[in-house]
Amino acid sequence: MTEWSHWRRQLRHNGERRLLVLSGSQEWAIARAGELVDDNGNGNCLWLGEAAAARASCPQSKFQVALGQEYDSLVFNAYSGLHPDAFGAAAGAVMAGGIVLLLCPPLCEWPAYADPDLVRYVALPEQAAGINSHFLHRFTSLLRQDAEVLLWHQSSPFPALPALSRTLWQPVRDRRGCLNSQQRHALAMMLQAARRRQPLVLTADRGRGKSCLLGLAAERLLAADYRVLLTAPSPGAAAQALAQCDGPLDFIAPDALLAQQPDADILLIDEAAAIPVPMLLTLARRYCCLFASTEHGYEGTGLGFQLKFQPALTALVPDWKKVHMDTPARWSLRDPLEPLVFRLLALDADPATPPREGELTLRRVNRQQLLDDERLLQQLFGLLILAHYQTRPSDLRQLLDAPDLSLVVAFRAAIPVAAALLTREGALPPALGQAIWRGQRRPRGHLLPQSLAFHGGIEEACRFSYQRVMRIVVHPHCQQQGIGSRLLNWLQLESQQQEYDFLGASFGASTELLDFWQNNGFGAVRIGLGIDGASGLHAAMMLWPRSPQAQQMLPLWQGQFSANLTFYRRGLLRDLPDAWRRHLKLLPPASAATRDNTIAHDFAFYHRDLLCDQAALARFIQANAPLTPLSRCQQQLLHALLAPGAVPAEVARQQGLPGQKAVIQQCRLLLRHFFSVPSDT
Template sequence: MKMALDCLTEWHSWRAQLQHKGERRLLVLAGSQAWAMAQAQILTDDLQAPILWLGEHPSLRPTTTALAINKFKAALGQEYNGLIFNAFSGLHPDALGATAGTLKAGGVMLLLCPPLTQWPDYADPDLTRYVAQAEQALALNSPFLQRFVRELQHNKQVIIWHQGAAFPPLPCLSAQPWQPQVDRKGCLNGQQRHALATMLHCARTRTPMVLTADRGRGKSSLLGLAAQRLMQSGLTLLLSAPNQEAPSQAIKHCASPLPFMAPDAILAEQPKADILLIDEAAAIPVPMLLALAQGYCCIFASTEHGYEGTGLGFQLKFQPKLNELSPHWRKVHLQTPARWSAQDSLEPLIFNLLALNAEPQSPVGIKKAALHTRWITPATLVDNDPLLQQLFGLLTLAHYQTRPSDLRHLLDAPKVLLAVTFQGETPIAVALLGAEGALPPPLSQGIWRGQRRPRGHLLPQSLAFHGGLATATQYTYYRIMRIVVHPHCQQQGLGSQLLAWLQQHLPQKVHCDFIGTSFGASPSLLSFWQDNHFNALRLGQNRDGVSGLHAIMMLRPCSIAAQQVLPLWQGQFSANLQAYRQGIWPKDLTAIYQQLSLVPAAHSAKLDSLIAHDFAFFHRDLVCDQPALLRFVQSQARPDTLTIKQQEILAALITPGASPRLVAAQYSLSGYKAATQQARNIIKHFFKASSES
C-alpha cells in the first residue's frame, strides 16, 4: 500500500516539528523488501543531503550515500539528515548502534525488515558471523530478534508500518523547542564549557583527567577544541585512540594538524609530548592505558556505552588503578546531549535494544552457603530481561572491547554455554563457553596445511597450524571465551570455584575432550589458570597490537583421550620453546617462560618430518614451524643439490625466532613472501619428490 497524499503531507509536517524539537525517531517498515525499499524512497524523497542507506538498495539519488552493512565504519564521524537501515541485509548490532549516532537532530531512522512475526525465523545474513560455515545459519532462529521485536512493539515512541495496513498515527512531540547555540569558545552548553575549562587547567598543571560521556555529547569535539588552545599556548600534543577512525571528530575540531599515533606505537617509540590525548579509551586494554599514564600526562576521553568498547570495565578496572598512580586526577562527565534534544527517544531505544546500558547488580555481602551455580539458556534470557541485563553487564567487565554484537552472539550463536554463579538470585560470576573442534578430516587437513581458515574454532586451528599439533583438530573443545567475577566479590576464590564446577558438570552436559582458554599472558592471569590445572600449549612470539600482551593458549583435559594426548603435546611445546630460547628470543618473554609449568622437552621426529614436508609443499607458517624445521634439517643428510648459499639462507631462515624480513634484506630477497618461498623451495630438496622441486 502506498502512502496517500494526505498522509505524506502529514508526514512532512510532523518531520518539520521533529526538526524544531531537536528529536529523532525510529520508523519500522515491516513487509517485503521491495515494498519496504519503495516506501523508504518516498518517505525520504524531500530530505536534503546527506542521507545514508545501509544494505541492499534500489537506484538512489546522488544525495544518498550507500554502504554495505559491514562497511558501516565508513560513516563514523559523519552526520546525516536521514538514515535507512535495510535489515534484510542483516541486522548487524554494531552497525545499528554506530550509525544511529550519526543521525542529526530532527532525523528519522527507517528500519526495513520482514513482517515482525516472521523476522526471528528469517535467514538473517548477519547470523553467518556467528557460525563456522555460512550454511549453518540457515537452520537457526534468533532469540536476539525475538527480544528485539518485542522491545520495538512495546515502545510507544516507535512507529511501525505493516505492509497492507494504513500508514500509522505519528506520536506526539514534546512542547519544548530546541536550538543549539555555539559560544565563542565553540561550546554548545554549560557542561561543555565546564569540561573544556577543566581540560585546559589539567593540561597546564599536568594533572591527569578522565572525560566520560555517551555518544552525541561532544566529547571528541571538545578534545579537538582543547588541543587547538593548548597548541597555541606552545604545548606539544599527541593524539591516540584504538584506531585512526575513532578520533575523527577531535581532528576535525582542531584547526591545527594534530599528530596521531597508535597506543602500542607510542609505548614502543616513546615520542616526546607534553600532553597525550586518548580518545575512546575504554576500547584500549587497562594495562596499556596504565603504561601510557606512567609515561605521559594524559587526558582520557571515553564513551560510556558504545560499539567500540564498554565504559563499564573502564570505570571499574582502570579508574581505581589510575587513582593509585595519580591520586589527584580529575573526572568530568557530560550528560547533556549536544547534537540532539534531551527529549530524544531514539538514543534510549537503541540503548535498550542493544543492552548498551546493561550493568551487573551489586551483591550484598558474600555468604558461600548461599551460592549456587547453574546453566542459563538463551531462552531463559529472552524471557527474563532483567537477568539478561545483569549477565551481559557482568560479561562486559571481562573484556575491554565488548560490542553490541556480543549480545547477539550470546543469544544466537549455536553451541554456546553460559554457566552462572548466583548469590540468592543475584548473578555474581559467569563463564561463557563456545564449542570448537571435532572437525572433519578434509577440513582438518586444509587447516593444517594453511589452505583453510573457517570462522571460529580458534583453539584447534591455532594449535594445529601455529602449534604444529597435527591431531589437534580431531578433539572437542569448549573454550572459555569470558569468565568474570563481580568486582565486589573478587579475591574470594569464586573464579576457581566456577572452573571446578565446569570441570565436573560440563562433561555431564556435552561431550568434551578439553576445556580451553586463550588470553593475554599477564602474570596474574597466568597464575590463575595454572593454579586451576590448565596447561600451556601455545605462546605467541609477538605482542598483540591491541592488548600489548603475548597471547597464550591453555587446556585442561576432560576425557581419557585428552589425558593421553596432552603429555605428548606438552612435550612438543616444551621442545619448541627450548628451540626459541636457543635462537632469537624476545626478552619480554623470559618472565612468562619462567612462570610456566612445563614438562621436559620431547619432540616427535615423525611430526617434525610431517611439518617440514607440508611446509615445503603447502602453506604452513615459517616462523611458527622454525623449531620443527631446524630439528628436521639437523637430523637429515645434506642434499647434494643444495648450494653453499642455499644452505646459508636456509640456516638463517629456520633459526627459531629469526625474522624472514630481516633475512630477506640480508640476502637481497624482495621481502617476507620471497624469503618464505625460498625456504619452501630449499626444504623440498630433503624429500624424494623431485618432480615437485
C-alpha cells in the same frame, strides 16, 4: 508527505529523534525509504545495506564511517543483516530531528529470516540455515513495546504521526563555544590540566560534545602558544574536533605518532577507547595527554578503557583527572531514540551486586530462560562484560543466537555471582582438519583446534572435541573467595555427563591467570609468539583432559610445547618477563622426530607458517640430511631463516631477495630437497 515534512520540522524544533520501522518485502521497504529520505531534501543520509541501484550505500561491515560524523537520516536495511555494532554506531550519529528508518521483514517472520549477519556466529555458512534468532525475538518484542516507535507494515497505511511537544530545543553556544554548564566545566578542567601538565580523561556517551570540546580546548591552547597535536583511530573520528578549532591543529595517526615522536606540549586523543591500551600507555609516557572516550559500547571498547586503561594510567600518573558529561549536546534530554537503542542492544547492562556471604547454587542457563527473563539477561550480560574489555553489542547476539554456546552461572540469593561462557569446538571432518593443518582453510571459530593444529604443530588437534571457556567472571564484590575455581571444578565434574575430549581456554597470560588455570589442573600447550595489541600480553592456551584419549595425548602435546618454547626463548620470546617464566609449569621437552618430519614436509609443499614452525624445522634440518645437495649459499640461507629469532624480512634484505614473501618461498623450495615427492595423504 506534507504532513511528514511538517512533522520532521517539528522534530528538529524540539531536538528529538525517532525510529520508523518499515516492515514488509525488501523491494517495498527500499522504495518507501527512498521516498521518505528524498522528501527531506538535504541529502545528509547514511544508508547501510542494500539500496536501490542509483543510490549510494555502504555495507554494514563498514559502519565505522559513521563514527565522528552527523547525519540527518539513517536508513538501516536489516535484510542485509542486523549487525548490532553497525546499528548502534550509526544510530548514535543521527542528529537532533533525525530519523532512523529500519527496513526489515514482517515482524512476526523476522526471527526466522535467514539473516546474513548470523553467518558471523557459526563456523561454516551452512550452519546458519534454520537458526530461529532469539536476539531478533527480543529485538522485535522491544520494538512493539515502545510507544515512540513508528511501525509501518506493508499491508497497512502509513502510521499516524504522534503529536510532538512544542518546547523549543535550541542549543546556543556561549562565548567559549560551550552549549551547557557541563561542557563549560569540562573545558575549564581540560585547560587547567593542560597548564599543569596533568593527564585528563573526558568520558561521556555519544552526542555529548566530547570531540567539539577537544577542538575548543585546542584553539585556546594554540592561542596561548602551546604545541598541540590531535590523534584518533581514524581521520574521520577526528573530524569534529578539527572543525571546532580555527587554529593550526595537526592530526597525526597513532601509529605515525609512535614512529615519528614529534614534539608537542599537549596531545589530544579522541575516541581513545578504540585505540589499544598498550599504545595509549606509550603515548601517556611521552606526552601530556587529554583523552576523550565513549563509555557505552557503540565501539565496543568503552568498558575496557575503564577497566584496563584507567587503572594502568593511575599506576603511571597517580594524580590524573577525570571529568564526565551526561547532558546531550546533539539532541534533547527528551529524545527517545537513545534509551531505545540502549535497551535493544543492552548497552548499559549492569550486573546486580550480590551478597558476599551465602550458599552458592550452580546451574546451566539456556537461551529461552534469558529470553523470558529480561532482568536476568541484563544481569548476566553485564557480568560477562566485566570479563572482557572489548565487549561489543554483537556479543549480545552471539550469546542469544550462536548455536554452539552454553552458559553456566553461580547464583547467591538468586543473584548471579559468577558465570562461565563456553563454546563447542573441534571434531572436524578429516579433510577439513588436514586443510587447516596445511594452511589451506581457516573456517570461522574453532579457535583451540585450529590454532593448535596450524600454529602449534599438532596435526591431530582438529580430530578432538573441546569445550572452550570463552569467558569466566566473578563479580568484583565476591572475588578472592575461590568462586572461579568452584565454577571450573563444577564444569570438570559435570563433564562426565558430557561428550567431549578437552576443557580448554585461551587468554592473555598474566601471571595471575597462569596460576589460576594451572592450579585448576589445566596444562599449557601453546603461547602466542606476538603480543596482543589490545591486552599487551602473550596469549596462552591451556587444556584439561576429560576423555581417556585426551589424558593420553595431553602429555605428548605439553612435551612438544616445552621443546618449542626452549627454542623460542632464545629468539622471538626472549623478552618474556622472568616472573612469567617462573609461573609457567612445564613438562620436560620431548619433541617427536615423526612430528617434526610431518611439519617440515607440509611446510615445504603446502602453506604452513614459517615462524610457528621454526622450532620444528630447525630440529628437522639438524637431524636430517637433504636427499639432493644444497649449495653453500642455500645452506646459509636455510640456517639463517631457522636461527632462533630470525626475522624473514631482515633475512631477505641481507640475502638480496625482494622481501618476506620471496624469502619464505625460497625456504619452502630448499626444504623440498629433503623429500622425494609430495605426499597427498
